[in-house]
Amino acid sequence: MKRIAATALGAAVLTALTAFGAPAAQAADHxxxxxxxxxxxxxxxxxxxxxxxxxxxxxxxxxxxxxxxxxxxxxxxxxxxxxxxxxxxxxxxxxxxxxxxxxx
CATH class of the missing domain: 2.60.20 (Gamma-B Crystallin; domain 1)
Structure with a gap:
């Protein structure tokens, strides 16, 4: 059970980092x-x-x-x-x- 919770937490953190990182990369195009x-x-x-x-x-x-x-x-x-x-x-x-x- 701990392994499933750790995996889910890791996936949530990775998703959040990806979502918040996208606008910064987009701003560099302008x-x-x-x-x-x-x-x-x-x-x-x-x-x-x-x-x-x-x-x-x-x-x-x-x-x-x-x-x-x-x-x-x-x-x-x-x-x-x-x-x-x-x-x-x-x-x-x-x-x-x-x-x-x-x-x-």
């Missing part, structure tokens, strides 16, 4: 930019399409992670006018917590 603001807010994830677009950073933004294959330009204003710095692919940077923006 170009994404992730913005961390505070410990009390969820990460903001931006799926980047092929066309260039200006994205406003959330208020309180703290760190931007570039998980794309292109450079991300960070701007000091919310309209992508005042270029501040560029973040290389698979890199990150601190950003100012006031309203800024980025473009891929």
């Amino acid at each position: 170009d994404i930019v992730v913005v961390f603001s505070t410990e009390f807010q969820n990460l903001r994830v931006y799926e980047i399409p092929e066309t260039t677009k200006c994205y406003s950073l959330p208020l309180g933004a703290h760190v931007l992670s570039n998980l794309t294959t292109k450079n991300v330009a960070i701007y000091a204003d919310p309209f992508c006018f005042t270029l501040s710095l560029s973040v290389a692919p698979n890199s990150g940077s601190h950003v100012t917590p006031i309203a800024g923006s980025f473009r891929v």
